[in-house]
Every structure is written in structure tokens, then in C-alpha cells.
Amino acid sequence: xxxxxxxxxxxxxxxxxxxxxxxxxxxxxxxxxxxxxxxxxxxxxxxxxxxxxxxxxxxxxxxxxxxxxxxxxxxxxxxxxxxxxxxxxxxxxxxxxxxxxxxxxxxxxxxxxxxxxxxxxxxxxxxxxxxxxxxxxxxxxxxxxxxxxxxxxxxxxxxxxxxxxxxxxxxxxxxxxxxxxxxxxxxxxxxxxxxx
Amino acid sequence: xxxxxxxxxxxxxxxxxxxxxxxxxxxxxxxxxxxxxxxxxxxxxxxxxxxxxxxxxxxxxxxxxxxxxxxxxxxxxxxxxxxxxxxxxxxxxxxxxxxxxxxxxxxxxxxxxxxxxxxxxxxxxxxxxxxxxxxxxxxxxxxxxxxxxxxxxxxxxxxxxxxxxxxxxxxxxxxxxxxxxxxxxxxxxxxxxxxx
DNA sequence: GGACGTTTTTGATAAATGTCACAGATTTAG
DNA sequence: CTAAATCTGTGACATTTATCAAAAACGTCC
Numbered sequence: 001x002x003x004x005x006x007x008x009x010x011x012x013x014x015x016x017x018x019x020x021x022x023x024x025x026x027x028x029x030x031x032x033x034x035x036x037x038x039x040x041x042x043x044x045x046x047x048x049x050x051x052x053x054x055x056x057x058x059x060x061x062x063x064x065x066x067x068x069x070x071x072x073x074x075x076x077x078x079x080x081x082x083x084x085x086x087x088x089x090x091x092x093x094x095x096x097x098x099x100x101x102x103x104x105x106x107x108x109x110x111x112x113x114x115x116x117x118x119x120x121x122x123x124x125x126x127x128x129x130x131x132x133x134x135x136x137x138x139x140x141x142x143x144x145x146x147x148x149x150x151x152x153x154x155x156x157x158x159x160x161x162x163x164x165x166x167x168x169x170x171x172x173x174x175x176x177x178x179x180x181x182x183x184x185x186x187x188x189x190x191x192x193x194x195x196x
Numbered sequence: 197x198x199x200x201x202x203x204x205x206x207x208x209x210x211x212x213x214x215x216x217x218x219x220x221x222x223x224x225x226x227x228x229x230x231x232x233x234x235x236x237x238x239x240x241x242x243x244x245x246x247x248x249x250x251x252x253x254x255x256x257x258x259x260x261x262x263x264x265x266x267x268x269x270x271x272x273x274x275x276x277x278x279x280x281x282x283x284x285x286x287x288x289x290x291x292x293x294x295x296x297x298x299x300x301x302x303x304x305x306x307x308x309x310x311x312x313x314x315x316x317x318x319x320x321x322x323x324x325x326x327x328x329x330x331x332x333x334x335x336x337x338x339x340x341x342x343x344x345x346x347x348x349x350x351x352x353x354x355x356x357x358x359x360x361x362x363x364x365x366x367x368x369x370x371x372x373x374x375x376x377x378x379x380x381x382x383x384x385x386x387x388x389x390x391x392x
Numbered sequence: 393g394g395a396c397g398t399t400t401t402t403g404a405t406a407a408a409t410g411t412c413a414c415a416g417a418t419t420t421a422g
Numbered sequence: 423c424t425a426a427a428t429c430t431g432t433g434a435c436a437t438t439t440a441t442c443a444a445a446a447a448c449g450t451c452c
Contacts, residue, residue, distance in 0.1 A: 064341060066345070072341060072344045072345070074337060074340050074341055074344075075337075086330060086333055086334055086337070087334045087337065087338075090330060090334070123319055126322055126323065126326060127322065129326070130322060130325070130326050130329070133326070133329050133330065133333060134282060134286060134329065136333065137282055137329060137332065137333055137336065138282055138283045138286070140333065140336040140337065140340060141270060141271075141282070141283065141336065142283075143340055144270050144336060144339055144340060144343065145260060145268060145270055147340065147343035147344065147375065148268045148270075148343065148375030149262070149268070149375075150408075150409095151408080151409070170428095170429070170430095171429075171430065172428095172429070172430085179343065179344030179345075180409075180410090181409075181410055181411080182429085182430075182431095183409090183410075183411080183412095183430090183431080183432085184408085184409055184410070185430095186430060186431055186432085187409095187431085187432085189431095190431075190432090346438075346439095347438080347439070366398095366399070366400095367399075367400065368399070368400085376439075376440090377439075377440060377441080378399080378400075378401095379400090379401080379402085379439090379440075379441080379442095380438090380439055380440075381400095382400060382401055382402085383401085383402085383439095386401080386402090
């Protein structure tokens with residue numbers, strides 16, 4: 001039997017807990033693969049989010065559209081990241097976010113129900129998801145810290161956190177992630193270049 | 197035997213999972229109570245954080261002091277909240293944060309090691325902490341969203357999230373939490389009063 | 393009840409960031 | 423390969439927010 005579960009996810013899990021092949025097969029059975037073209041949506045405002053998604057190729061952005069039509073990006077998801085709207089997933093209420101593909105993207109998804117079942121059958125899996133959640137919590141805390149600093153410092157932190165991935169994100173999306181306008185970001189980049 | 201564990205925590209746990217009295221006693225044995233006077237520190241910059249703290253009375257603020265000496269508050273902790281520096285706790289590296297009492301405060305603390313032991317003995321406890329973490333994740337995500345909006349909207353969201361607790365926090369601390377100056381916050385409050 | 397320390401308010405001014413308009417540059421689709 | 427669409431850079435100007443200084447309000451301790 002050919003395993004459908006991507007190596008990336010298997011490795012990612014293995015970094016946190018070890019599963020035997022029977023357990024891996026259980027996990028695998030709960031996963032579905034989905035492919036998105038650029039600008040396709042994984043989730044739209046008003047939908048109830050029912051899945052956690054693991055990115056195996058490509059990139060996504062999670063954003064809100066505010067009453068003035070402005071997009072506020074709160075999160076990016078690239079290879080090896082889990083992404084979902086936890087708020088909607090846990091409350092089972094309509095999401096206020098869009099999750100959209102920035103490029104051609106492959107994800108594995110697992111439903112809330114399947115995840116709950118799996119957690120009962122494989123308690124160690126809860127530890128894996130707990131550790132993933134801890135990591136993302138720390139990231140969010142760091143982002144909160146930097147959002148309270150001036151624009152230039154926000155951009156520098158973005159570079160540190162997203163490193164090589166910066167080139168895959170358009171400048172307007174970086175700006176929307178940092179809470180500044182694209183014009184301001186453009187000027188900041190110009191100044192940084194002049195200074196170095 | 198008199199139980200040292202505060203009712204607040206017992207109720208808080210009971211809202212998520214149910215423990216029998218033997219299990220409760222195990223948890224209790226791992227907890228220590230600490231009392232802080234106003235302005236006492238639970239954690240200082242440079243220390244490695246080794247505990248998770250549950251507030252049973254009073255309030256705390258978690259903040260960074262930036263290179264210019266400005267305080268950036270990323271989080272408050274009041275009754276019924278767990279508070280810690282997860283970044284330091286998980287990495288066992290020195291913290292960049294202070295956690296300071298805003299008023300006379302009682303907390304229960306549990307060490308990282310004891311928590312790990314307890315999680316093995318009482319697997320359900322992991323679910324409790326997972327759910328607590330999920331809740332705080334959602335809060336942080338909401339804060340990230342609002343930090344990308346203008347000052348007035350940040351203040352309004354603060355009011356919604358912290359409601360009645362606002363009166364227990366000085367205005368300069370609210371400002372430091374919202375990433376604006378106290379002067380700006382004062383003017384915003386003035387305008388809101390004039391408009392309503 | 394006063395005196396002290398702290399916090400909040402207010403005003404004048406400076407700095408940072410946003411807005412709008414448009415010209416280049418780059419990417420995409422046919 | 424070219425035309426259209428999208429993204430990025432730049433300038434002039436508006437708006438928001440920060441800074442600094444001082445006065446008013448508040449709290450606390452004798």
C-alpha cells in the first residue's frame with residue numbers, strides 16, 4: 001500500500017513524537033490532499049472552518065478585510081506550517097478571515113472530528129499538536145511585541161522571522177502583514193539600501 | 197487534610213476536564229502559592245522562567261523594556277488566567293520580559309518539571325493545558341489584528357476584551373499595551389466622551 | 393487636612409505615516 | 423512577443439501620532 005502522507009509531514013511529526021507504522025497509517029487515513037492555484041481560497045469570510053491544514057508546497061496568507069476594504073494579514077503559512085482559523089474551528093462560528101494561496105499550493109487537511117478521534121486513539125498525537133501550538137504562540141507573542149514598534153523595526157523583524165521566504169511574498173502583502181502602507185514600506189526599503 | 201489548591205483553579209480545571217480527588221491531590225501537591233506586593237516581580241529580564249502561574253487574586257503585566265527605556269506591555273494577567281513567558285520556559289533561555297504585579301497579587305505556580313510529570317500521570321491534564329493555550333492563542337490573534345488598526349479602534353477593542361478590568365489598570369499601562377503614548381490615549385478618551 | 397509623589401490632561405510643535413496621483417517596472421495572459 | 427494588468431517607486435500634501443513642557447487632578451501618607 002502506497003502511503004499518501006507526504007514525507008514533509010511525517011518528518012515534522014517525527015521531530016516531536018515517534019509513531020509506529022500502524023499509527024502512521026491511522027493518521028494518514030484521516031488526511032486529504034488539496035491543491036490550490038494561485039489566488040484560490042482555502043477559507044472565506046463567513047464560512048465555518050472545519051480543518052487544520054498542513055502546507056507541503058507553496059504559501060498562503062490569512063487576512064481580514066476591514067470595513068474600508070483594507071486587507072490586514074495576520075499570518076503567512078509556508079511549507080511545514082500548520083494553518084487554520086482556530087477561532088472559527090473551535091467555536092464553530094463563521095470565520096472573519098480569508099486564507100488564500102499566494103502561489104500554487106498543496107496542503108494536507110484533517111477535519112476537527114477526525115483529529116478528535118485520532119487524539120483518543122493516539123494520545124501522543126495531542127502532544128505533537130500541543131507543541132506545534134506552543135511554537136505558534138511564541139511566534140504570535142513576538143509579532144505582538146514588534147507591532148508596537150516603529151515601521152522600520154517591524155520590517156527588520158519580518159526579515160528575521162521569514163528570512164528567505166521574503167522573496168516569495170509581494171511587497172504589498174508584507175506591508176499588510178506589518179500594518180503599514182505599501183508606500184511606507186517602499187520608502188523604508190529605500191532608506192535601508194541607502195544606509196548600507 | 198486541608199486542600200491548598202484554590203477553588204478558583206479547581207473550578208477552572210473543572211470547566212475543561214474532570215479529575216477525581218486522588219488526581220486533584222496530585223495536582224495540588226505540585227502547586228505552590230506565592231503572594232506579591234504591588235510592583236513586585238514574578239520574573240525579570242535575564243532570568244530563565246521555570247513556572248506557569250495561575251492568578252487567584254490581583255493582576256500582573258508582562259512587558260519588555262526596549263533599548264530606549266520604553267515599556268511595551270504584551271499581556272495582562274488577572275484572576276483565572278495562566279501567565280508565563282512561554283518563550284523562556286520552553287527554550288530555557290533568559291527571558292526578555294518582566295512580569296510585575298499591578299496590585300497585591302496571589303498566584304499558584306507549577307514548575308515545568310512538575311507539569312511534565314503530572315502530564316504523564318494524568319494525561320487528561322494535557323488536554324486542559326492545551327485548551328487554555330488555544331484560548332490564549334485566539335486572544336493573541338485578535339490582538340495582532342487590532343494592533344494593525346488606528347489608535348482609537350485599538351482602545352475600543354481593549355475595552356471589549358478587558359471590560360470591567362479596565363478600571364484596575366492605569367491609563368499609562370493601557371497605552372503601553374496598545375502601543376501608543378499616554379498622551380494620545382488621553383486625547384482619544386476625551387474625544388470619545390465629547391462624541392457621546 | 394495638607395504636602396508629596398504620581399498620573400492624567402492640555403497645548404504647541406515635530407516626526408512618522410497615510411493618501412492620492414502618476415510614472416516606471418515587472419508579471420501575466422493571449 | 424506584445425499588450426494588458428498588476429506591482430512598485432516617488433513626490434506633494436494631509437493626517438495621525440509622538441515629543442516635550444507644564445498645569446491640573448488624584449492618591450497616599452503623616
